[in-house]
Amino acid sequence: MNANFKNKKSFVESMFDPDAAVVDEICPAGEPWVKIVREGQIFRIVDLEGNQAVDTLFYNASHAVERYSATDTIRRQKKIYLTTGSKLYSNYGNVMLTIVADTCGRHDTLGGACAAESNTVRYALEKFPMHSCRDNFLHALAHEPECQQLGISKRDIPSNINFFMNVPVTEEGGLEFVDGVSAPGKYVEMKAEMDVVVLISNCPQLNNPCNAYNPTPIRLLVWDDPSEMSFT
Amino acid sequence: MNQPDAYLWEQHIPGGCHWSGILRRGTTLRMTDVSGGANASVLFFNQEEKLERYNMADTLKSQHTFRLTKGHACHSDMGRIFCCITADSAGWHDTVCGLSDADLIRRKYGTARYQEHRNQMFRNGLDGMLIELGKWGLGMRDVVSNINFFSKVTANSAGELTFHSGNSKAGDHVDLSFEMDTLVVLSAAPHPLDPSTTYQPGAVNLAAFATPSSAIAECAHISENQRARQNTECLYACHGGAA
Numbered sequence: 001m002n003a004n005f006k007n008k009k010s011f012v013e014s015m016f017d018p019d020a021a022v023v024d025e026i027c028p029a030g031e032p033w034v035k036i037v038r039e040g041q042i043f044r045i046v047d048l049e050g051n052q053a054v055d056t057l058f059y060n061a062s063h064a065v066e067r068y069s070a071t072d073t074i075r076r077q078k079k080i081y082l083t084t085g086s087k088l089y090s091n092y093g094n095v096m097l098t099i100v101a102d103t104c105g106r107h108d109t110l111g112g113a114c115a116a117e118s119n120t121v122r123y124a125l126e127k128f129p130m131h132s133c134r135d136n137f138l139h140a141l142a143h144e145p146e147c148q149q150l151g152i153s154k155r156d157i158p159s160n161i162n163f164f165m166n167v168p169v170t171e172e173g174g175l176e177f178v179d180g181v182s183a184p185g186k187y188v189e190m191k192a193e194m195d196v197v198v199l200i201s202n203c204p205q206l207n208n209p210c211n212a213y214n215p216t217p218i219r220l221l222v223w224d225d226p227s228e229m230s231f232t
Numbered sequence: 233m234n235q236p237d238a239y240l241w242e243q244h245i246p247g248g249c250h251w252s253g254i255l256r257r258g259t260t261l262r263m264t265d266v267s268g269g270a271n272a273s274v275l276f277f278n279q280e281e282k283l284e285r286y287n288m289a290d291t292l293k294s295q296h297t298f299r300l301t302k303g304h305a306c307h308s309d310m311g312r313i314f315c316c317i318t319a320d321s322a323g324w325h326d327t328v329c330g331l332s333d334a335d336l337i338r339r340k341y342g343t344a345r346y347q348e349h350r351n352q353m354f355r356n357g358l359d360g361m362l363i364e365l366g367k368w369g370l371g372m373r374d375v376v377s378n379i380n381f382f383s384k385v386t387a388n389s390a391g392e393l394t395f396h397s398g399n400s401k402a403g404d405h406v407d408l409s410f411e412m413d414t415l416v417v418l419s420a421a422p423h424p425l426d427p428s429t430t431y432q433p434g435a436v437n438l439a440a441f442a443t444p445s446s447a448i449a450e451c452a453h454i455s456e457n458q459r460a461r462q463n464t465e466c467l468y469a470c471h472g473g474a475a
Contacts (some may be wrong), residue, residue, distance in 0.1 A: 014427075045234070070288070071330025071377050075424045080328065081391035090373060092334060106391075110328065112289020117311030121294050121460045153266040159289050159377045173324065174301035175292055 012084040014101035014189045016042055016223050027216035030131055030204030032140035034147060037192045040225030042100070044189040045200075047164045047182045049216035053203040054163040055113045055133045058088065058096050061195035064150035066090045066098050070109050070159035080169060082107040082161065088190070093157075096196055102188035104182050108162040110169070111177065113137065114205050123207040133160075136201035146197045159161075163188050165210070176219035179210040233271030238442040245420050246351075247433030252367060252417040257468070258410040260318065260443040261281045263415065263436055265382050268402040270434030272381040273331050274358045275277040275304060275365075275374075276314040279413040282370060284310045286405075287325050287356030288377035294456040298387065300379060302326040305451045305460065306408070312464040314414045316451035318443075319407035322400040324384040326331070330377060332424040333340050339374050341431035360419030368415060381406055382434075384424040395425035409450070413466050 003108045018024060021044075027033040029052070036045045044055055060066035072089035074080055082088070084102040112118075113133035117162055120128050141147045150156075164182040169175050203214050240259065245251050247270065255261050263265035263272055278284035295304055302320040305313045317325075337356040340363035344354040358375070365374055422433045451457040 054448065065372050065380070069330070071328065075329040078393045079391045080387050082391065091372065093333065109291060111293055112287065113379075115309065117309070117463070118287075118290045118307075119311075120463060121307065121311045121456050125459055125462065132393075141345065154283055155373050167293075168347070168389075169298040169391070171386050173297055173386070173389060175296050175298045177293065 007090070011103055011105055012101045013103060014044065014187070016044070018221055021221040021223050023220065026217050027200065028217050029200045029202060029219060031202055032136040033202065033220060034140050035144055035198050035220070036146040036195065037198055039192050040170055040228060041192050042143065042189060042226065043097070043192060043219055044187050044221040045163055046185065046187040046219035046221070047104070048184065048219055050184040050186065051164070051182050051211045052177050052216045053165040053205065053211065053216060054218055055201040055203050056161045056163055057157065059150060059152065059156070059197040059199065060090065060225040061197050064156060064197070065126040066094070067156060067158060068093050068096060068161065072110055072196045075174050080109055082109060089159070095193045097192050098191040101187070104164055104186040104188055106181050106187060108160070108165040108167040110175065111162050111165055111167045113201065114199060119207065127207060130206065131203035131204040133196045133203050136204070137199060140199055141162060143179050147199065148169065151196060159203050173212040177208060177210050237473070240440040240442065240443070242333070243437060243438040245418065245436045247420050247435050249353040250364050250419045251438065252364035252415065253375045253411045255342045255414050255416050255440065257412055258443050259440055260407050260447065262405050262441070263381055264403065264405040265322065265400045265401065266435040266437050268305055268400060268434060269398065270302050270400060270420065271383045272427065272436045273361065273378050273419045273421070274381060275361065275376065275378045275417045277370070277374070277415040278308065278392050279415050282368065282374070283414065284308050285374065285376060286314060286378070290328050292327060294460070295299040295454055300327055303384050303450055305457045306379065311460060312460055312467060313411045313457065313460045315408040316447070317406060318409040318447040318450040319405065321407060322382050322401055322404040325406065326383045326385040326423070327381040328377065329380060329385055330356045331395065331419065332421050334343065334357040336424055337421070337431070344431065357424070358467060360421055363418060364417045364419070380423050385425060393425065395427060397408060397427065409447045410466065439464070
């Protein structure tokens with residue numbers, strides 16, 4: 001763990017019971033996952049085995065030109081890491097989701113997604129044929145009905161969030177990828193502030209030591225709007 | 233370095249204004265902060281295939297840096313290099329804070345419309361970018377994380393950001409030596425975190441000249457840049473026949 005990283009206050013546990021979830025699915029290592037999460041619903045990502053990077057994008061479910069924006073999220077909160085209380089802003093300046101619980105403590109906004117092309121640059125030219133997050137995104141765009149209805153393409157893939165990933169930045173302007181923040185069972189949970197399409201690539205990266213070269217499955221849960229449930 | 237016979241063109245961009253154009257490979261664009269404190273928000277696109285564009289994440293992680301300066305390259309999302317930063321007297325250029333928008337400018341500085349203020353009106357970074365993108369058939373979908381040349385923003389250990397006023401002085405310049413035929417889109421509105429309470433964006437001067445052969449090696453000390461350059465050369469092998 002990064003010695004400078006001691007932000008215990010951000011560790012907030014959830015009050016939601018997995019048995020009450022309306023969605024409870026496993027996304028295997030290296031695969032995409034797409035789901036619509038409605039305004040008011042609670043969405044949880046669980047890092048089942050630890051140190052898995054979950055590359056995630058959000059789109060307005062009815063108008064996909066509105067999408068998660070790393071720069072709006074960073075500049076409006078003047079902070080590069082995400083944790084409990086962080087708001088995920090769109091490119092139109094609207095809050096798409098708010099992180100309401102987090103047992104990991106820090107999530108990355110800078111590292112982006114691996115791609116066949118960037119793997120050649122970062123690791124070696126011969127890594128080109130390896131499976132990547134952008135392949136997952138493009139596969140989802142070609143196959144998932146929620147993506148096809150939005151009419152989105154590579155053009156609509158901006159900088160993503162890497163949940164559970166630790167990318168510390170130094171005051172001198174250095175940047176590195178390190179492990180140790182997440183662990184088996186750690187989770188992040190967010191409340192949708194609008195209807196969103198969630199697009200995930202459960203990262204298949206085999207070249208980066210931060211996951212011990214071992215991509216692992218994640219668990220995705222959704223709960224209905226708790227404020228509406230209280231009326232039934 | 234900037235010899236008269238290599239000089240190609242020059243363009244003055246008043247503070248708040250915007251510009252776009254094609255920079256061919258083998259050409260260097262010198263951006264100069266005319267009076268100090270300018271902010272040049274920039275995006276790059278492959279001139280031939282505009283789905284290929286500047287990628288903040290690939291640029292930062294492949295060079296293990298949070299700031300851009302001399303010796304760094306600006307990477308595309310397709311494993312290639314748009315340009316290398318071959319000279320830089322400012323020392324730090326922000327890549328993560330994005331653009332000001334109409335709402336931010338109105339809240340920080342108030343309203344100054346064209347009707348009353350003519351070309352002294354308050355312009356914002358996003359709208360300048362969208363106007364220039366529109367000239368090339370591009371738009372909101374193409375606005376990704378941009379570079380803010382001349383602006384310095386640091387992060388502490390908790391990830392909290394600080395904007396450093398005065399990073400760039402009058403006459404500071406940065407040279408971008410292009411390795412791809414690149415659409416450059418530029419918006420010279422204030423940086424979104426600039427704490428200045430008066431709207432006074434600095435002017436940016438653009439000058440293009442043939443890249444001197446001595447500049448080629450500036451980014452080669454990073455092996456990731458060497459591989460990205462190999463990928464870039466493949467694009468232009470056989471007159472553009474390779475991927």
